Amino acid sequence: MIVERRDFLRGAVLAGSVAAFGGSLWRGAAHAAPAQPGPSPYGALRSADANGIQLPQGFTSRVIARSGQRVPGTSYTWHNAPDGGACYPDGTGWIYVSNSEINPGGGASAVRFDSSGTVTGAYRILSSTRQNCAGGATPWNTWLSCEEVDRGYVYETDPWGVKAAVRRDAMGRFKHEATAADPVRKVIYLTEDVSDGCLYRFRPTTWGDLSSGTLEVMTGGTGTSGSIGWARVPDPSASSTATRHQVSAAKHFNGGEGCHYADGICWFTTKGDGRVWRLNAASDTIELAYDDSLVTGGAPLTGVDNVTGSASGDLFVAEDGGNMEICVITPDGVVAPFLRIGGQSSSEITGPAFSPDGSRLYFSSQRGTSGSSSGGITYEVRGPFRS
Numbered sequence: 001m002i003v004e005r006r007d008f009l010r011g012a013v014l015a016g017s018v019a020a021f022g023g024s025l026w027r028g029a030a031h032a033a034p035a036q037p038g039p040s041p042y043g044a045l046r047s048a049d050a051n052g053i054q055l056p057q058g059f060t061s062r063v064i065a066r067s068g069q070r071v072p073g074t075s076y077t078w079h080n081a082p083d084g085g086a087c088y089p090d091g092t093g094w095i096y097v098s099n100s101e102i103n104p105g106g107g108a109s110a111v112r113f114d115s116s117g118t119v120t121g122a123y124r125i126l127s128s129t130r131q132n133c134a135g136g137a138t139p140w141n142t143w144l145s146c147e148e149v150d151r152g153y154v155y156e157t158d159p160w161g162v163k164a165a166v167r168r169d170a171m172g173r174f175k176h177e178a179t180a181a182d183p184v185r186k187v188i189y190l191t192e193d194v195s196d197g198c199l200y201r202f203r204p205t206t207w208g209d210l211s212s213g214t215l216e217v218m219t220g221g222t223g224t225s226g227s228i229g230w231a232r233v234p235d236p237s238a239s240s241t242a243t244r245h246q247v248s249a250a251k252h253f254n255g256g257e258g259c260h261y262a263d264g265i266c267w268f269t270t271k272g273d274g275r276v277w278r279l280n281a282a283s284d285t286i287e288l289a290y291d292d293s294l295v296t297g298g299a300p301l302t303g304v305d306n307v308t309g310s311a312s313g314d315l316f317v318a319e320d321g322g323n324m325e326i327c328v329i330t331p332d333g334v335v336a337p338f339l340r341i342g343g344q345s346s347s348e349i350t351g352p353a354f355s356p357d358g359s360r361l362y363f364s365s366q367r368g369t370s371g372s373s374s375g376g377i378t379y380e381v382r383g384p385f386r387s
Contacts, residue, residue: 034291035276037300038334041314041386045340051379054340059383064096064111064119064362067376071111076122079109081373082364084134084178084306085351088141088159093120094355095159096362097143101350102373103131108145110159117360117382123161129153133193134306134350136179136259140208144168146176148193151238154179156210171202172215172236174243178259178306180266182281183207189266189279191256198244198252199268199279201230218286219249225287228279253277258307258317269304271320276304276329289315290329300335301327308352312386318349318363326352326363339381346371351378358385 042056053061065071065078079100088095092115099108106129112121126132126145132155133148143157145165151173157165177193186207190200204213216230231247244250254272261267266279267289274292279285292299303321310316313331316338324341326349341349347367354361361381368375 033333034288034294035329035333035335036295037297038330038336040328040336040338041330041334042328042338045337048342052342052344053379053381054342055381055383056338059339059381061379061381063377064380065122065378067368068374071119071122073119074122076109076124078122078376078378079107079124080105080376081366082376082378083132083350083366084136084146085353085362085364086135086137086143086159087353087355087362088137088143089356090160091115096353096355096378097125097157097159098351098364098378099132099135099145101131101133101148101366103149104128106130106132106147108132108135108143108157110161111378113355117380125157125159125161126155126165129155133176134178134191134258136181136188138181138188139183144179144188146179146190148175148177150175152176154190154210166211168210170213170215170236171210172200172233172243173238174200177256178268180259180261180268182261182266184264185281189259189261189268191259191268192244192253193256193271194244195254195272196244196252197254197256198250199256200233200243215243217243217247217250219247219251221251221286224275224291226285228284228286230284257305257320260307260309260315262309267307267309267315269307269317271304274299274302274304276307276315276317289333290317290335295335300337301325301329303348305348306350306352308354310354310385310387311358314386316352316361318352320348322346322348324349324365326361341365344369347375354385358387359383361385 045054081101083099083101107126154171177191187201215236221228257269276290278289303319305320306318315329352363
């Protein structure tokens with residue numbers, strides 16, 4: 001599928017692919033109850049491979065990069081504490097972008113692949129920022145890198161590393177986590193990683209140009225479901241009052257984390273209560289897709305964090321808090337482990353993202369076996385993902 005994308009510095013209209021954004025998710029399904037444990041569509045996990053990863057039959061893994069070491073085949077040293085990530089089509093190949101969650105230093109880097117998956121380059125795309133945690137891709141093929149610090153900023157970066165990164169002040173100053181672009185309503189959703197954080201949306205004055213616009217906060221939504229609204233944040237710069245406290249009717253969430261948009265739905269996670277939320281952007285309603293406190297027979301997903309989607313409608317949710325797994329939530333409401341990493345209990349899985357053709361999943365173990373920011377490992381998993 002081809003859409004228009006706008007060069008974020010020159011304003012030129014270019015052709016771009018939206019393959020990296022995933023396909024249809026939970027097509028038209030009405031889920032009255034959160035997802036429950038069940039058999040994985042990919043089958044049981046097998047014994048750990050040479051990289052210590054348990055995968056279903058037919059899947060293989062490889063290490064792409066390690067913090068503090070040169071990316072194989074390049075002269076570039078990979079950053080510490082790899083976090084949020086995304087993939088971008090690049091001719092017949094692709095690019096994987098990854099944030100660095102350290103403070104100070106932060107920033108983001110990229111790895112370029114050719115059509116066979118061979119690494120052909122690696123380079124820096126953002127430097128001298130603070131604790132860049134998650135973020136999100138835009139339909140015009142830029143990367144929004146988010147600072148997870150009080151009054152943090154969003155930086156718009158170039159995955160190709162050609163154009164200088166631009167700070168997007170209009171998108172608000174708060175403890176940013178992730179973003180997701182809604183090209184139908186022409187807004188960017190943003191999560192906030194604090195225990196009483198909010199869900200925001202940014203409405204650019206001109207779609208494709210994030211230099212100006214209106215920051216809004218979600219309101220309404222009684223308890224875990226219901227109709228919601230949006231109210232303008234009076235002072236996005238939070239010069240005297242935090243953005244989450246400026247609108248009295250704002251709905252608060254316990255630790256906003258990953259965010260992903262597809263087919264009219266904005267999916268986002270909250271780590272403080274182990275939930276995956278489903279925001280229907282067309283009807284302005286919200287409901288739970290997963291709640292580990294309501295799962296019967298043992299919760300298979302106990303530390304929700306970054307989230308992405310595949311063309312099949314499956315959600316892939318990385319676990320935080322030492323549970324080294326990526327779980328899959330199917331369109332039928334079944335949740336099951338997709339992969340597990342042993343021997344890295346002091347780390348967490350970050351940055352899941354699919355290659356444009358959907359055949360490879362990239363992610364990182366933020367602190368690896370060392371349990372420190374310098375021990376991060378970035379992986380690729382290849383296999384018969386559902387389409």
